[in-house]
Amino acid sequence: MDTILIISLMFICLFVVLFLGLPVALGLGGTAALFGYLFAPEVLTAAPSTFFSTPWQHILVTVPLFIFMGNIIRYSGIAQDAYDAAYKLIGHLPGGLAMGTVQVCTIFAAITGVTPPATITMGQIAYPSMMRYNYHRGIAIGSIGAGGALGALIPPSVPFIFYGILANESIGALFLGGIIPGLILSTLYVIYIGIRCKIQPHMGPAIPKDNRYSVREKIGAVAGIWPFLLLIFLVLGVIWLGVATPAEAAAFGAGGALLINVLYRSITWEIVKDSLIFTVKLVGMGFWILIAANFFVNIFSALGGQGIITQAVLAMPGGEWGALLMMMLIIMLLGMIMDDWAIIMMVTPLFVPILNILDISTLWFGVLFIVNIQIAYLTPPFGFVLFWIKSILPKDVTMGDVYRSVLPFIGLQIIALILLILFPELATWLPSTMK
Amino acid sequence: EETPEAEGSDSEEEYGPPEEVTKWTFQPAFDSGDAGWANGVEPWIEDVEEATEGTIEIDLLPAGSIVSGNEAFGAASNGTIDVYAGWATVYGGIMPEGMLAYGMPMGAENSEQAWEAMWGDDEYRIGELVQEAANEENLQWVGWANQGPNSIFTTFPINSLEDLEGKKLRAGGPQALFFEAMGGTPVSFESDEIYSGIDLGTIEGTFWDTGGMNDMNFHEVIDYAMLPGWNPAQHQEIYVNKDAWNELNEWQQDKINEIFESNYFKTSEMHAEGVEEALQDLEDSGGEVITLSDEKVEEMRQEAIEKVWPEIADQSERNAEGVERWEQYLQDKGMIE
Amino acid sequence: MKVWGNVERTIDSISEWLGRIGWLIILYALFFGVFDVIMRYFFNEPSLWISTTIQYGMVLLACVSGAYSLNTDSFVKVDLFYEKFSTRKKAICDIITFAFAFLYLYVLITKGIETASASFATRETTPTAVPIPLYHLKAAIPIGAFCVLLVVIKKFVRDIQTVIGDRGT
Numbered sequence: 001m002d003t004i005l006i007i008s009l010m011f012i013c014l015f016v017v018l019f020l021g022l023p024v025a026l027g028l029g030g031t032a033a034l035f036g037y038l039f040a041p042e043v044l045t046a047a048p049s050t051f052f053s054t055p056w057q058h059i060l061v062t063v064p065l066f067i068f069m070g071n072i073i074r075y076s077g078i079a080q081d082a083y084d085a086a087y088k089l090i091g092h093l094p095g096g097l098a099m100g101t102v103q104v105c106t107i108f109a110a111i112t113g114v115t116p117p118a119t120i121t122m123g124q125i126a127y128p129s130m131m132r133y134n135y136h137r138g139i140a141i142g143s144i145g146a147g148g149a150l151g152a153l154i155p156p157s158v159p160f161i162f163y164g165i166l167a168n169e170s171i172g173a174l175f176l177g178g179i180i181p182g183l184i185l186s187t188l189y190v191i192y193i194g195i196r197c198k199i200q201p202h203m204g205p206a207i208p209k210d211n212r213y214s215v216r217e218k219i220g221a222v223a224g225i226w227p228f229l230l231l232i233f234l235v236l237g238v239i240w241l242g243v244a245t246p247a248e249a250a251a252f253g254a255g256g257a258l259l260i261n262v263l264y265r266s267i268t269w270e271i272v273k274d275s276l277i278f279t280v281k282l283v284g285m286g287f288w289i290l291i292a293a294n295f296f297v298n299i300f301s302a303l304g305g306q307g308i309i310t311q312a313v314l315a316m317p318g319g320e321w322g323a324l325l326m327m328m329l330i331i332m333l334l335g336m337i338m339d340d341w342a343i344i345m346m347v348t349p350l351f352v353p354i355l356n357i358l359d360i361s362t363l364w365f366g367v368l369f370i371v372n373i374q375i376a377y378l379t380p381p382f383g384f385v386l387f388w389i390k391s392i393l394p395k396d397v398t399m400g401d402v403y404r405s406v407l408p409f410i411g412l413q414i415i416a417l418i419l420l421i422l423f424p425e426l427a428t429w430l431p432s433t434m435k
Numbered sequence: 436e437e438t439p440e441a442e443g444s445d446s447e448e449e450y451g452p453p454e455e456v457t458k459w460t461f462q463p464a465f466d467s468g469d470a471g472w473a474n475g476v477e478p479w480i481e482d483v484e485e486a487t488e489g490t491i492e493i494d495l496l497p498a499g500s501i502v503s504g505n506e507a508f509g510a511a512s513n514g515t516i517d518v519y520a521g522w523a524t525v526y527g528g529i530m531p532e533g534m535l536a537y538g539m540p541m542g543a544e545n546s547e548q549a550w551e552a553m554w555g556d557d558e559y560r561i562g563e564l565v566q567e568a569a570n571e572e573n574l575q576w577v578g579w580a581n582q583g584p585n586s587i588f589t590t591f592p593i594n595s596l597e598d599l600e601g602k603k604l605r606a607g608g609p610q611a612l613f614f615e616a617m618g619g620t621p622v623s624f625e626s627d628e629i630y631s632g633i634d635l636g637t638i639e640g641t642f643w644d645t646g647g648m649n650d651m652n653f654h655e656v657i658d659y660a661m662l663p664g665w666n667p668a669q670h671q672e673i674y675v676n677k678d679a680w681n682e683l684n685e686w687q688q689d690k691i692n693e694i695f696e697s698n699y700f701k702t703s704e705m706h707a708e709g710v711e712e713a714l715q716d717l718e719d720s721g722g723e724v725i726t727l728s729d730e731k732v733e734e735m736r737q738e739a740i741e742k743v744w745p746e747i748a749d750q751s752e753r754n755a756e757g758v759e760r761w762e763q764y765l766q767d768k769g770m771i772e
Numbered sequence: 773m774k775v776w777g778n779v780e781r782t783i784d785s786i787s788e789w790l791g792r793i794g795w796l797i798i799l800y801a802l803f804f805g806v807f808d809v810i811m812r813y814f815f816n817e818p819s820l821w822i823s824t825t826i827q828y829g830m831v832l833l834a835c836v837s838g839a840y841s842l843n844t845d846s847f848v849k850v851d852l853f854y855e856k857f858s859t860r861k862k863a864i865c866d867i868i869t870f871a872f873a874f875l876y877l878y879v880l881i882t883k884g885i886e887t888a889s890a891s892f893a894t895r896e897t898t899p900t901a902v903p904i905p906l907y908h909l910k911a912a913i914p915i916g917a918f919c920v921l922l923v924v925i926k927k928f929v930r931d932i933q934t935v936i937g938d939r940g941t
């Protein structure tokens with residue numbers, strides 16, 4: 001059978017079983033197993049192989065540790081205090097807490113090299129707090145999802161490292177290249193939240209004028225934030241001071257959260273136990289999706305998927321722009337089901353020769369690449385950020401709620417992407433100053 | 436001569452190219468960013484396809500396509516993929532004899548010596564031990580390349596072994612054994628952590644293959660390279676699944692064995708050029724290449740043979756035999772007492 | 773149906789116990805992760821085995837957390853249409869998609885056993901300076917998948933009961 005037909009059927013089959021309500025992990029794995037049986041039975045051993053090699057990646061330890069950290073903070077009330085304090089400080093702004101959430105996500109993005117930690121941590125902390133202050137679900141979920149996705153763009157970034165190695169592009173330059181687009185995105189989110197909540201106050205109500213806090217109360221509020229800030233500085237500090245790698249810093253975050261709880265108020269075995277239960281549940285969900293997604297990719301490759309990708313780019317009319325558009329489209333499509341590093345590993349070697357022929361800067365493309373992955377992660381119906389958020393939020397939040405919430409933020413990401421395409425200097429200027 | 440029993444080939448068939456084209460899937464332990472891609476596996480594929488007159492077609496896929504790089508050796512052995520390329524530092528946990536082919540710490544100094552000890556001189560033929568072990572793993576060893584020195588890249592200068600004492604460098608597997616023996620503090624980071632780790636000062640440098648150093652952009656963050664390296668001739672191997680190998684006819688097997696040696700020297704030469712380029716990149720970005728004196732090299736070799744070689748010998752019976760033959764070779768060459 | 777009730781309880785307690793192993797692994801990664809960095813930074817004595825055993829732990833965590841997570845309904849679904857279905861309709865969908873879940877787990881178990889046997893045959897270890905045996909870990913993969921299969925079958929039987937009207941909602 002024709003390769004294109006088989007691969008199309010594989011994706012259609014996946015969509016159908018997922019929409020029929022099969023858990024994402026089992027849908028990915030089941031579809032891959034079926035097509036493996038039919039067309040590439042020798043590759044079925046990739047199933048146990050990905051089961052071993054996916055969690056074996058050292059960076060994945062950040063997933064359970066940051067889930068655990070977020071949970072400990074949430075149970076202990078540190079996060080609530082921090083948000084209460086933030087509410088006193090910036091609550092007079094429409095959507096102030098959501099803006100603050102985006103800022104914290106940006107800081108978290110600077111801490112971690114991958115997407116899940118910021119989403120996971122902030123999802124547990126920020127969502128309940130925003131709900132308490134009557135923020136609308138749409139603004140709360142959107143700001144967490146979009147903010148969390150910044151992790152790959154703002155350095156340090158694991159995806160940039162993988163891309164740099166494969167595209168033979170300076171990793172230092174890529175790190176610098178991600179900063180301005182990252183800040184643009186974070187600023188766009190804040191502006192959007194402010195405008196939206198000004199026009200529709202029910203989305204993120206400001207404190208009524210006569211209830212505002214005095215300067216003294218505001219100064220006092222800062223004291224409530226300290227444990228939270230301390231934790232951020234602990235995780236950030238060990239990385240930037242050269243004490244630990246980003247993967248190792250997660251253990252400091254989790255350990256720090258425990259320690260601060262001991263200092264700050266009593267910690268009970270119940271809290272630790274509930275956090276462990278929550279962590280194991282989420283890790284099971286997340287790891288199984290990542291593993292099955294990698295298996296899906298292995299079968300996809302064995303069926304000749306990589307050849308199809310190259311053909312699609314080269315067959316695209318419109319020269320440089322056509323090819324560029326096609327490459328971004330492919331990244332977004334693959335981003336529905338694939339892990340960021342897996343997409344990079346698969347398509348970078350295919351794209352780099354094309355970039356060289358068309359004389360497109362690999363630095364600029366690298367930044368476009370990561371912005372695209374962010375969009376892919378957030379775009380319905382499938383995306384890793386969507387899956388993580390859905391699993392962290394209370395059960396009454398449906399996938400439909402998540403989809404509706406992220407849509408405006410996807411719009412902002414696309415604006416940033418267009419800006420980046422029109423003005424490549426946004427990515428290339430900062431690295432060029434360091435030469 | 437390294438052709439083993441050519442079992443499985445159809446006796447009815449005439450000696451020559453078969454009618455049918457054999458298709459192989461080749462997935463190395465690394466991806467196209469690695470020096471072993473353009474200088475190792477691509478030229479090997481070219482040579483094999485040419486020598487077998489197009490009766491073998493090889494589809495080359497980067498690590499992670501079919502299985503992850505770490506799992507690819509096992510995948511070639513069970514037939515998930517047909518061909519594998521990688522280093523014993525990756526697959527040595529399954530087949531420790533790979534260490535004999537990888538290159539002994541402070542062992543062979545160049546391709547000529549390595550070839551002589553491994554295949555060229557009937558006195559030693561250490562390669563046979565590796566081939567036997569590979570056959571037991573359902574693999575046939577078919578390709579080899581000297582990638583040049585595996586060395587130490589640092590933010591501080593190394594002029595003697597004493598300079599390594601107490602330093603924190605990223606070192607894995609045999610590198611860690613060597614570095615520990617030299618009084619250093621080996622740190623086990625994954626490859627994607629090294630760049631940022633050096634940049635932020637978490638570690639003070641890394642062990643790496645010289646020709647691949649610039650592929651990882653390490654020249655941006657390190658200041659010194661040490662030559663001749665702790666392993667002056669680090670090698671990479673190519674293996675074919677034994678069942679896939681047995682399905683070839685005798686003529687095809689002979690053709691592939693014939694290019695083993697020529698391809699070894701050709702790819703080793705290509706890697707040597709890559710090493711030059713990498714060192715040039717380092718100098719262009721303000722770094723310095725330090726070449727140790729003969730005396731210091733001797734000292735390092737003694738230490739390596741005393742402290743690290745026994746660890747390799749301990750890994751299997753064949754390794755013990757192979758290490759003995761390596762020692763004999765260095766003695767015969769007058770490189771050790 | 774009493775027998776099946778016992779089977780369900782057994783499956784529940786298996787996944788519960790697997791979950792508890794998961795707790796220990798997380799605590800291990802936490803404490804040894806911090807310990808390793810402190811030993812390296814302050815005492816210049818990094819370990820050559822802690823980071824490898826944490827990676828080992830993460831694979832084991834994937835093995836034990838699957839059944840626990842699925843059994844507590846934590847496996848995320850794209851419930852865009854599904855959530856609007858009636859209980860009966862949901863059960864019918866689940867019965868249809870059961871084949872996919874079964875197939876994946878079947879492949880994981882059978883191929884997992886093959887891979888584990890090969891790993892046992894060579895006594896596979898990590899290629900790191902301190903070799904860590906990997907063959908037990910590779911054997912844990914089909915076992916973990918089998919426990920997930922038990923949970924999947926438990927849910928499948930419930931779905932059939934729902935469809936034939938043997939189970940109230």
Ligand code: NA
Pocket residue numbers: 108109110111112113114150151152153154155156157158
């Ligand atoms: Na980051």
Ligand code: NA
Pocket residue numbers: 335336375376377378379380381382383384
């Ligand atoms: Na998506």
